[in-house]
Amino acid sequence: MNQIKRLISRNAVPILFGVVCLVGVYFAKMPGQFILMEIVKRMARNSFLVLSLIIPVAAGMGLNFGIVLGALAGQIALILATHWEWGGIGGLLATALLATPLAVLFGYLAGILLNKAKGREMITGMVMGFFANGVYQFIFLFLVGTVIPFDNPKLRISTSPGLRNTIDLYRLKGALDGIWEVRYGFTKFPMVTFIVIAVLALAIWAFFRTKLGQEFRAVGQDRHIAAVAGINVDRNRKLAIIFSTVLAAWGQLIFLQNIGTLNTYNSHEQVGTFAIAALLIGGATVTKATIAQALMGTFLFHLLFVVSPTAGQAIFGSAQVGEYFRVFVAYGIIAISLALHAWQTRTAAKASMEEDVSA
């Protein structure tokens, strides 16, 4: 009995969202086949990005709002890949290879910045994402075609500077998903994409069993003790962010090869928010995130995304209500988790201070 209680209280957030999703599914009255199709598509698209958040959480840097930088690295590589007309799985792998050094560089710079902002990594990461977005827009909306010579009618309209708003990725569309698909009713399961996600999950699991992984954990638990134990804290933190950024770049490639079009100036904007909301809905916190939580959260968050417009229509007579509701949930869950975490840390700090005094 006690065990059940513990299980429920430990997983309160995913259970609550499970209930909300069930209510949504009940009112939306959508055919099960359609829900399954949408969920499979969205899990394949997003799981990799959500998994990319786990390593910095373990290293004590909180939720990495800076994965936007990784997404940007992926997109820059994609723009070049489209320019050089790379296609198929070979083309996608080459794009990933091209994105990697960019992501390493961005992650390294982000790491330096975040090391200067210890204790406020999340807000710094978020503003960093906005800033990087500004620089990215400056380069691809202004410099390309004016300062940087670039003439490709598929990517540019010759009369104005900058890249097109949407770029068709037809050569790379489904490059990964399409290799091996298993059909079940209307649903196509992109097996290779799921295998890639499983491999990443295993790799993260194995990584935390290596020496470096243990060092990340130690840094995450207590920076000062880790430093005393001879661990180079700053270097480890930089590495954690580099890993996360590179994974996010690959994740964005998987995401975009599934969608098939690149919204040049806003495909990346919500990457951080939605991935983080999904992770938190799975029951993760600012200091602890597991692979199961990431996958569970992605499932619940996207189930909510699929059903909420129709459920909103059924309950409030307006699909718009449902659409705003899911955005509200994304922001709200982040706000609540951050607040709860700060509250708990503070209460714990107070408790230990009082202990010190009484001892």
Place this chain on the structure above:
Amino acid sequence: MKERLTAIYHTIGLPRLIIAGFLLLLLIIASGTELSVAGLLSDALVRIGQNGIYVLAMVPSIQAGVGLNFGLPVGVICGIVGALVAMEFNLIGFTGLLTALLLAIPLAVGAGFLYALLLNRVAGQEMMVGTYVGFSVVAGMCIFWLLAPFRNPAMIWPVGGVGLRTTLTLADTFGGTLNDFLQFEIFGLTVPTGLLLFYALIVTLVWLFFKTKAGVALEVVGRNPRFAAASGLSLTKYRTLGIIMSTVLAAIGYVTYAQSFGFVQLYNGPLMTAFPAVAGVLIGGASTREAKVSHAILGVILFQTLLTVAMPVTNQLIEGNISEIARVIVSNGMILYALTRATGGEQA
């Protein structure tokens, strides 16, 4: 002489000298083109009055030790509700403006109090929690705008649509009420007297507040919480006061902004309001731990003039609308600089 110059240099600070120099350069370039410098400066004056109170709203929260108030939309939403009610009853001119303000202020006091209850429990992480509380409030209010019981046909979607429109014009109610009050022209420069007077009034009130006993206590709490607690000042009380003030200023700021801008933008319109305001006060010389009223004034003048002047001037040189991107880069770059500067304590 040299000593005095270095003293001036230190009070103004390098970033502000660079921005001021860049502004001067832009104005010189502008005078060489067919652009009207007076016209540019007129626009800048409007933008300064329009955004000034938002930037000022940062001062009480920073001074109370809460840091930059990224939860500005909490107050902005109160301002929007005030403006909407005044519009619903077709209140015109100063009647409308005052009604909007009188409704918005008590709402903001209430909302600010609740917001403070939360922020006082998450001390140390106020900025991050505030950002997402602001986002959540804006997203949650989207649902409210759809379901709210407004009946004025000018405000709701015509046949078939549900809820309030995305953009509402204030032209028929109280748009430009302050801007047009005692407006005059001098050397081609249009001065929105009413707007600037109202801004000056609010600035004076805030400045006077920091001269009162409560204002000084609030500063002490922010500067040195341990010392404040030891001398018997209630941290919670003064932090709450700072947050409420900031929220109320945001609400007043919204009503002022909307009457000058001429439109009320609902739904995702107020989502990012905090960022230019935060950047403004930082450009003025504030840090995450210290802000003066003068920082807010200098900051809004420099930042808004830069944005207004930069756009038409750069448009003469390159095509396209660079002002939006410049705003994103300058404001977020400034915030990053402030966040990564060593400030002693660990505060988010």
